[in-house]
Amino acid sequence: MAKTRILVTGAGGFIGHHLVKRFVNERFWVRGVDLKYPEFEPTIAHEFEILDLRRWDNCLVATRGIDEVYNLAADMGGIGYITAYLAEVTRNNTQINTHMLEASRLNGVKRFLFSSSACIYPQYKQNTVDVTPLREEDAYPADPESGYGWEKLFTEELCGYYWHDYKFETCMVRFHNVYGPLGTYEGGREKVPAAICRKVALAENNDEIEVWGDGNQTRSFMYIDDCVEGLIRITNSNCREPLNLGTDKLVTINELVDMVATIAGRKITRRHDLSKPQGVRGRNSDNTKLRTVIDWEPQIPLEVGLEKTYKWIEGELKKAGRVPIHLEVSSLS
Ligand SMILES: NC(=O)c1ccc[n+]([C@@H]2O[C@H](COP(=O)([O-])OP(=O)(O)OC[C@H]3O[C@@H](n4cnc5c(N)ncnc54)[C@H](O)[C@@H]3O)[C@@H](O)[C@H]2O)c1
Numbered sequence: 001m002a003k004t005r006i007l008v009t010g011a012g013g014f015i016g017h018h019l020v021k022r023f024v025n026e027r028f029w030v031r032g033v034d035l036k037y038p039e040f041e042p043t044i045a046h047e048f049e050i051l052d053l054r055r056w057d058n059c060l061v062a063t064r065g066i067d068e069v070y071n072l073a074a075d076m077g078g079i080g081y082i083t084a085y086l087a088e089v090t091r092n093n094t095q096i097n098t099h100m101l102e103a104s105r106l107n108g109v110k111r112f113l114f115s116s117s118a119c120i121y122p123q124y125k126q127n128t129v130d131v132t133p134l135r136e137e138d139a140y141p142a143d144p145e146s147g148y149g150w151e152k153l154f155t156e157e158l159c160g161y162y163w164h165d166y167k168f169e170t171c172m173v174r175f176h177n178v179y180g181p182l183g184t185y186e187g188g189r190e191k192v193p194a195a196i197c198r199k200v201a202l203a204e205n206n207d208e209i210e211v212w213g214d215g216n217q218t219r220s221f222m223y224i225d226d227c228v229e230g231l232i233r234i235t236n237s238n239c240r241e242p243l244n245l246g247t248d249k250l251v252t253i254n255e256l257v258d259m260v261a262t263i264a265g266r267k268i269t270r271r272h273d274l275s276k277p278q279g280v281r282g283r284n285s286d287n288t289k290l291r292t293v294i295d296w297e298p299q300i301p302l303e304v305g306l307e308k309t310y311k312w313i314e315g316e317l318k319k320a321g322r323v324p325i326h327l328e329v330s331s332l333s
Helices: 014-025 056-062 079-084 086-106 148-166 192-202 224-237 253-264 288-294 302-319
Strands: 005-009 029-034 047-050 068-071 111-117 170-175 208-212 218-220 243-245 250-252 269-273
Touching: 005 014, 014 029, 014 224, 056 086, 068 086, 068 224, 079 086, 086 111, 086 148, 111 148, 111 224, 148 170, 170 224, 192 208, 192 253, 192 302, 208 253, 224 243, 224 288, 243 288, 250 253, 253 302
Parallel strands: 005 029, 005 068, 029 047, 068 111, 111 170, 170 243, 208 269
Antiparallel strands: 218 250
């Protein structure tokens, strides 16, 4: 029997690179596509093509001869990034997703995974730190994150229309804050766990690090191995409705800082900058539907995943011979 041929877009990025490794290790044939090669280690994809997927012709090239598409390419970053570039992020991601869907359909792709986000959930449901976990049906009436969140919600709708008009099968996963080794940890696109690990690793004992907001804002965090496992299980379930993929263990950003400081064995003081973007006040995942559909949910405890992430970031900084410098802790999406 011929091997399933898989395309991972965004394969030069954090989740895409981990997913490529998993598929290749499971003996699938994999093509990776991105604007760039993975930053921290070489890809093991059978083919890796540098293509700008905002362009229609490149999407046709990327999807040729492919059975399954995992569409992870996106212009994205933490809350500082996605709130600074509303038009750019929305335009880029709309182009990538509309073209990838249609090119996949025309090229006879059998399965299409769209990576959505918890940023699609209405802001009016996320105004308190002890927020009620978000169920999939809470998405409407819509009031998502400007730009990035609206685009994700639009593409979820578009995936539904592709089923309506063409019976083209899609799966939609709403990721909640994914973290782990081999993810961006500086430069403006990093998410809060990586940014905190970097700051603590660069700090001396008793140093102060800057935290965006009062640090009482809450989130749940999912380790990358759980993300990849959940993604594959969801795709195999053939569920055509959007599903949350995250943990339902809520922590404050202050608690996250303290956990990283403990892992690093340092005493760290937090300095809060209330002028910086913080995103919604609280966000958590309700995993009831996820458990019903795939009989599984993310399991790796935050302490375990954070320790691996911290060690990796500290190792990268050591390799680079970096000295303590003052940088800001960027925030969440
Ligand atoms: N990491 C998270 O916490 C999280 C949360 C919610 C949703 N998501 C979604 O998951 C997906 C993967 O996220 P990630 O964390 O790996 O992000 P990432 O930024 O590490 O990876 C995205 C990749 O897409 C590539 N890309 C951007 N524009 C492109 C273009 N025009 N053509 C080709 N490639 C392009 C980037 O170069 C990057 O390598 C994204 O769709 C993102 O919106 C991630």
